[in-house]
Amino acid sequence: MLSETVTSMTTVPGPVAPEQAPRARDGVRATPRGTGPRPSARPRSRRTRRAVLGFLGVLGFAATWELFALAxxxxPSYLPSFTTTARRLVAELGEPRFWSTLGDTLITWALGLAIAVGAALVLGTVIGLVPFLRRAxxxxxxxLRPIPSVAIIPLAVLVAGLSREAALIVxxxxxxxxxxxxxLYGIADVNTVARDTARSFGLGRAQRLRHLVLPTALPYVITGFRLAAAIALVLTITSELVIGNPGIGRQIDLYRSxxxxxxxxxxxxxxxxLGLLVNLGTRAIERRVLHWHPSVRRETPR
Amino acid sequence: MTAVRRTLASAGFTLGLPLLLLLGWAVATRSTTTIYFPTPARVGEAFVATWLDPEILGRDVLPSLGRFAIGVALSIVIGIAAGTVIGSTPWLRALLEPMLEFFRAIPPVVLVPVLMLVLGLGDTMRLAVIVSGSVWPVLLNTVEGVRARDPVLVDTSRSYRVRGALALRYFVLPAASPQIMAGIRLCLSIGLILMVISEMFAASSGLGYQIVFFQRQYMIAEMWSGIVLLGLVGVVVAAVFHVVERRVLHWYHGSREVSRG
Amino acid sequence: MADRTPLLSVTELSKTYLSATGPVEAIRSISFDVYPGELVCIVGPSGCGKTTLLKCVSGLLPPTSGTVTLDGAEVTRPPATMAVVFQEYGQSLYPWLTVRDNVALPLRARGVPRAERAAVVERALEEVGLSHVLRTYPWQLSGGMQQRVAIARAVAYQPEVLVMDEPFAAVDAQTRADLEDLVRRVWKDLGVTVLFVTHDIDESVYLGERVVVLSASPTVVQEDLAVDLPAERDQLGTRALPRFTELRTHVYGQIQRAKRGEQVGAA
Structure with a gap:
């Protein structure tokens, strides 16, 4: 099977697209001799094909769910059918209460993300620029990093009660x-040679920070932001579910019980x-901010 | 002489801040009377008394860690197997991609109520919770790793007729291993979180249950010792992963160092 | 030569890619034969579809029309009796395998028993002068040595036809000369048939017994030229021969004509 499928991975040189249309199988050539250039199978149609297949996948998932529930x-009181769920989703969207619950979740998320990013930026910059602090x-x-965040839920509840503040700690x-x-990785990546060069051209500390440290570290920071946004959303909903502060997570637990x-x-x-929207949104931001700097865009290599 | 000094300096840098923080904690908790922050010594006592007690160890700690290990192992196996199939079958990938993106985006914890509803309480549910959340990073990273094989190596393998199981073992999986390992690292931390969460909900044993129990009983030092234990588990898992990753990907790190000059 | 049957025949081979801007004709029509034991060089201006041709010949890419036959059978997928050395030595070796395992893997795929495998691998690495780096990883070696490993892998495979796609395009001049002599030696020692693609005119004349000159894209065969240099070749002596200079001047002229032809054709 593998030797079959790798065929499509074969790339061809230059700006031309790899073959996609009928392919050799079991040594039998799919295209008869002398037919000349094959029609269709252009990149545009391939993108359409991907979109259609993806759409079919979503339909297939819904259909499987429906059949599973009907069978x-x-x-059935534990697993409603897809159509029942979809109808309920539409009904929820019409409820003002749904939107205020969603708003609660988004506020906690945005606050938590802002605090985390702000604090990390300030501390990271200070620590990153001072070698002694880095080592220490x-x-x-x-x-501290690998400690699972949920481990501090009891502590947060103890200190701040069943509140948004407790959720924010988590x-x-x-x-x-x-x-x-x-x-830290971003600042470490600022090439020392480049830094020396900049210094020799008479750039002051502030200018070095602006013209050298920031552009080099920015891709790392943006990537960090993208990952942090996703993690923060997961933790927001988790804390609502476990701590019980208002939001989608608590509503889920209420519906369960x-x-x-x-x-x-x-x-x-x-x-x-929601998660999908956050992912797409932060990826779009990343692309926008870093379009000028594609070569350095990568995640922390460990 | 200089070697000794260097070793001392590096030990100082490694241990300095942690010791300072511990000292600060001790001083701060000595002078104040807040019940939420017991002295380090008190937490240490509680740690020994609670978690090294054979009964709690056998009833709560080891079963939790066992579920974590099994859940993560299942996630890794399922993720790599399914990811390899999807990653090497373009039409299947196109078919499943949007749904996989969606499943990845669901916060894993919201599946806890769903699985509680469907599977009831018990070990099956807890395992299912761990797997349902931690399988995605492995699966999606495997898909990406398998898909993005170097085209020259693909041609090489084809022309030397390296196929089937041999290609899987010596080409496809090693080529995807950097991405797979990155997925496994995520899988481990998500798995640990879900192990705790699944026990915080309506359970009567387990690490997560015990910590919440201590909190509700205002057994503050015991609760803190539980957080310390979870932290230690997290650190140990990360350290073990680091060692394994260095071994599995030694060629990857080596070749990257060479190409960086 | 005419009374022998060709080992490898390329007949009216054409290849058209489908791109975003419409079909791109990479190869219009190429025909040539390679006889058993020959060392044939294919040379052409850059961008003339040499790599495409080699991919079709080695069964990695289906041609749009025309055929490639090896030993009388049509090539529709990589044949068992052909070994390929790619231009990108850095990517054609498995970085997670040692030099020895890189050379041994194709033999495993073929089911060669372990003991025999070890012996064959050792002999092949000896042939290319690398018996001392068995346990090293490819990325720890220089570019020239990596390409030697790739050649050793091809040699160990014991093919009837050895296909090489601009294998020395990315190594320095000194290493390149050594590797050229290595190819001549391997060809003689093993009696294997070699199809060697290059963009370097001197290299094609120095190495080949025959040179097939390709035109610019859309590609056809510009000329099929026999190289009547002595069989024993060395970097200094052979390149100093008047006949060598004549041949390279001739091929150079052909390629210039090919390029001009392309411009006329395009206008």
Missing amino acids: EVVN THSTVEF VVYAPFWQVLIQV APDAPGLYALVLVTGL
Whole structure:
């Protein structure tokens, strides 16, 4: 099977596109001799084909879900059909309460993300620019970073009660380390040679920071931001679910204990769509900010 | 002489700040009376008394770690297997890509209520929670790693007729291994989080359950010792991963160092 | 030569790619034969579709029309009796395998028993002068040595036809001269048939027993030229021969004509 499929991976030189249309199988040539250039199968149509296939995949998923539910493999009060869930989702979208719940989640997310990114930027820059601090903090950062953020939920609840503040402690923790590490790597990447060159041209400290450190570190920071945004959303909904501060996560738990399965599944779909939007949004920001600097765009190599 | 000094300096840099922080903690908790922040010594005592107690170790700690290990192992196996198939079948990839993106975007924790509803409480549900959240990074990274094989190596393997299981073992999987390992690192941290979460919900044993229990009982030092334990587990898992990754990807790090000059 | 049957025949081969801007005719029509034991060089201006031709010949890419036959059978996928050395030595070796395992993997794929495999690998690495780096990884070697490993892998495969796609385009001049002599030696020692693609006119004349000159794209065969230089060749003596100069001047002229032809054709 592998030797078959690798065919399509074969690239051809130059700006021409790889073959996609009928392919040799089992040594039998798919195209008869002397037919000349094959029609169609242009890149545009291939993109259309991908989109169509992807759409079919979504339809297939919905259909599988529907059949699975109709066959009652699982108790129907635990697994509503896709259509029931979809109808419920539309109904939720018409409810003002849904939007205020969503708003709660988004506010917690945005606050947590802003605090994490802000703190990490300031601390990361200070630590990154002072070699002594870098060496002194390395072991501590490496120790604190892998601590699972949910481990501090009980502590957060103890200190701040069942509140948004408690949720924020949890939401800030993991993205903070993510961005901090990216900032540290970004500043470390500022080529010492380039820095020396800049110094020899008489750039002051502030100018060096502006013309050298920032452009080099920015791609790392933006990537850190993208990852942090996704993690913060996950933690926002997690903390709502576990701590019980208002938001989509708490509503999901309420629907579970009701039990209101269609509502539960509808909100799970909402969280997926929310995550998708955040991912697409931050990727678009990344592309916009870094379009001038594609060569340095990469994630922390470890 | 200089070697000794260098070793001392590096030890100082490694241990300096942690010791300072510990000292600061001790001083701060000595002078104040807040119940939320016990002294380090008190937390240390609670740690030994709680987590090294054979009963708790056998009832809560080891089963939790066992579920974590099994869940993560299942995620890795399923993720690599499915990712390899999807990554090497273009039409299948095009078909599944939007749904996979969607599943990846769902915060793994919201699947806990769903799985509780469908599977009830118990080990199956807890395992399912871990797998349902941590399989995605492995799967998606494997798809990407398998898809983005070097075209020259693809041609090389084809012309030397390296196919089937041999190609899988010596070409496809090693070529994708840097991405797969990156996925496994994510899988481990998500798995650990989900292990704890699945036990914080309506469970009667496990690490996550115990920590929440201590918090509700205002057994503050015990709760802190639980956080320390989870932190230690996280650090140990990260360290073990680091060692394994260095071994598996030694060629990758080596060749990158060479190409960087 | 005419009374022998060709080992490899390329007949009216053409290749048209489909690109975003419409079909691109890379190869219009190429025909030539390679007889057993020959060393044939294919030379042409850059961008004339040499790599495309080699991919079709080695069964990696289906031609749009025309055929490639090896030993009388049509090539529709990589044949078992052909070994390929690619231009990109840095990418054609498996970086996670040692030099020895890189050379041995195709033999494993063919099911050669372990003991025999070890012996063949060792002999092949000895042939290219690399018996001391068995356990090294390719990326620890210089570019020239990496290409030697790729040649050793091809040699160990014991092919009837050895196909080389501009293998020395990316190595320095000194290494290149050594590798050229290595190809001549391997060809003589093993009696293998070699199809060697290059853009370097001197290299094609120095190496080949025959030179097939390609035109600019859309490509046809410009000339099929026998190289009547002595069989024993060395970098200093052979390149100093008046006949060598004549031949390279001739091929150079042909390629210039090919380029002009392209411009006339395009206008």
